[in-house]
Amino acid sequence: MHPRARASGLPASVDLLHHSAQRSQPSTTCHHQEIGKRLVLRQGELLADRGALRPGLSASEARDLLWTLNSLAVHDLLVLRLGWSPERFRDWPAAALARELLPG
Numbered sequence: 001m002h003p004r005a006r007a008s009g010l011p012a013s014v015d016l017l018h019h020s021a022q023r024s025q026p027s028t029t030c031h032h033q034e035i036g037k038r039l040v041l042r043q044g045e046l047l048a049d050r051g052a053l054r055p056g057l058s059a060s061e062a063r064d065l066l067w068t069l070n071s072l073a074v075h076d077l078l079v080l081r082l083g084w085s086p087e088r089f090r091d092w093p094a095a096a097l098a099r100e101l102l103p104g
Contacts, residue, residue: 037067040063040066040067040070041063043062043063043066044059044060044062044063044066045059045063047059047062047101048062052101052102052103053101053102053103054100054101054102054103054104055103057100057101062101065097065100065101066097066101069093069096069097069100070093074093075089078092
């Protein structure tokens with residue numbers, strides 16, 4: 001089992017494929033990142049269009065929060081470096097996004 005898979009709780013095959021793809025296919029990784037960025041942009045826009053954002057929060061700020069809190073870098077920092085359990089991390093982003101994006 002890949003060491004990151006053990007720490008993150010991800011299946012070894014998923015973790016290995018992800019990191020292998022990053023090393024061997026940088027263009028594929030960039031393409032996947034672009035798709036992810038577009039999806040996050042759209043989520044922020046949808047929340048704004050529906051009037052679902054907390055007062056004073058712009059669609060651009062919502063997008064930034066969505067992008068940041070859903071990033072693999074945040075997962076790696078909290079789980080792999082700071083020792084959060086996968087269970088704690090699983091629940092935290094949704095609660096943090098709800099607090100930051102939605103009205104009280």
